[in-house]
Amino acid sequence: MGIRVAVVGSGPAGSSAAETLAKAGIETYLFERKLDNAKPCGGAIPLCMVSEFDLPPEIVDRRVRNMKMISPSNREVDIHLPNQDEYIGMCRREVLDGFMRDRAAKLGANLINGTVHKLEIPTNDTDPYIIHYADHSNGTLKGENKTLKADVVIGADGANSRVAKAIDAGDYNYAIAFQERIRLPEDKMGYYEDLAEMYVGDDVSPDFYAWVFPKYDHVAVGTGTMKVNQAKIKQLQAGIRARAARRLEGGKIIKVEAHPIPEHPRPRRVRGRVALVGDAAGTVTKSSGEGIYFAAKSARMCAETIVETTNGGQKLPTEDDMKLYIKRWDKQYGMTYLVLDLLQRVFYRTDATREAFVEMCADKDVQKLTFDSYLYKTVVPANPLIQMKITAKTIGSLLRGNALAP
Numbered sequence: 001m002g003i004r005v006a007v008v009g010s011g012p013a014g015s016s017a018a019e020t021l022a023k024a025g026i027e028t029y030l031f032e033r034k035l036d037n038a039k040p041c042g043g044a045i046p047l048c049m050v051s052e053f054d055l056p057p058e059i060v061d062r063r064v065r066n067m068k069m070i071s072p073s074n075r076e077v078d079i080h081l082p083n084q085d086e087y088i089g090m091c092r093r094e095v096l097d098g099f100m101r102d103r104a105a106k107l108g109a110n111l112i113n114g115t116v117h118k119l120e121i122p123t124n125d126t127d128p129y130i131i132h133y134a135d136h137s138n139g140t141l142k143g144e145n146k147t148l149k150a151d152v153v154i155g156a157d158g159a160n161s162r163v164a165k166a167i168d169a170g171d172y173n174y175a176i177a178f179q180e181r182i183r184l185p186e187d188k189m190g191y192y193e194d195l196a197e198m199y200v201g202d203d204v205s206p207d208f209y210a211w212v213f214p215k216y217d218h219v220a221v222g223t224g225t226m227k228v229n230q231a232k233i234k235q236l237q238a239g240i241r242a243r244a245a246r247r248l249e250g251g252k253i254i255k256v257e258a259h260p261i262p263e264h265p266r267p268r269r270v271r272g273r274v275a276l277v278g279d280a281a282g283t284v285t286k287s288s289g290e291g292i293y294f295a296a297k298s299a300r301m302c303a304e305t306i307v308e309t310t311n312g313g314q315k316l317p318t319e320d321d322m323k324l325y326i327k328r329w330d331k332q333y334g335m336t337y338l339v340l341d342l343l344q345r346v347f348y349r350t351d352a353t354r355e356a357f358v359e360m361c362a363d364k365d366v367q368k369l370t371f372d373s374y375l376y377k378t379v380v381p382a383n384p385l386i387q388m389k390i391t392a393k394t395i396g397s398l399l400r401g402n403a404l405a406p
Helices: 012-023 047-052 093-106 162-166 186-191 227-243 292-309 319-347 351-360 364-376 384-400
Strands: 004-008 027-032 062-064 066-070 076-080 088-090 110-120 129-135 144-150 152-155 174-183 195-201 205-214 219-226 252-262 274-276
Touching: 004 012, 004 129, 004 144, 012 027, 012 093, 012 292, 027 093, 047 088, 047 292, 047 364, 062 205, 093 110, 110 162, 129 152, 152 162, 152 292, 162 274, 174 227, 195 227, 195 351, 205 227, 219 227, 274 319, 292 319, 319 351
Parallel strands: 004 027, 004 152, 027 110, 066 195, 152 274
Antiparallel strands: 062 088, 066 076, 110 129, 129 144, 174 219, 174 252, 195 205, 205 219
């Protein structure tokens, strides 16, 4: 008899894990608290995710080929993708998540509309985990209390993960994202046909950036800041609304949303036969704040490792088996996180460094390196001379803005 795997949370992470496990013929249960959940999110996905996760065209609301970077002094730098086949996909999370969840269910994952409120840890290495949850399939908010036994558990339940708490995974620092969905008049919406905007400055975020991202029939306007500044979040949102006021004129707010964003991996991402993926593990990148692709990718890698080490679900994995996913993940993406952390530390410190950052973004070599890295999630080996040129321009931008500090 094969193993049973429970996946808690059905965002891009949980659904990717459940899909991979179900395809391998492993008995899989996928828990989701709200099947119509619309997670607050900028909703940008790289081009490689569309092909890698086989997403249909209708999932993507807008194909962004133009970016406008706007400095604290309102200096604007336009960035264009010259290749018409390349784009940044803009999605609504309720559409993306619903598609990936339904696909996992069609492939054989058992979808449970329920809220997991406790994970009971076994006292030995072979007994099952017991998941206590409220079943909402009867349509009631409170739900009927039920339990499910599972041999392996994947926690894909976000920054406030109950699975993480159950395995004492440790805490992490996090940011707060605040976003308004604004429906614009047709002429204003036309401006954002294939354009996204990113604003930097103390007035919109002391440690991050603010955005205007186009969606199907509205724009997502938001900002993010570290937990320590969360009391200022509405003030910062007012800042981005003020900076973009001319382009948002006549718009109507149709939804207001907020959510936490993890700022670094949890101290422990695997314990026993339990693994954390996505936001629960802390896979959001610094500087860009990107989380969707890395959430889905981490979950798929975790599920593939489970399939591999259990011979297709025929035996229990050990903790070392589960940790193999972490080793592979850190080897493939560890440097990406270090570099983006460094960029955030250097360029988001002051308005002077932010001015230097926007100036640097005007360089064509920087744009190509940045977009190639973002769209395809590969470390792009630039010509050494180009690397030296980019480094020199970076230092020059910082010196001109008097932004270099000890």
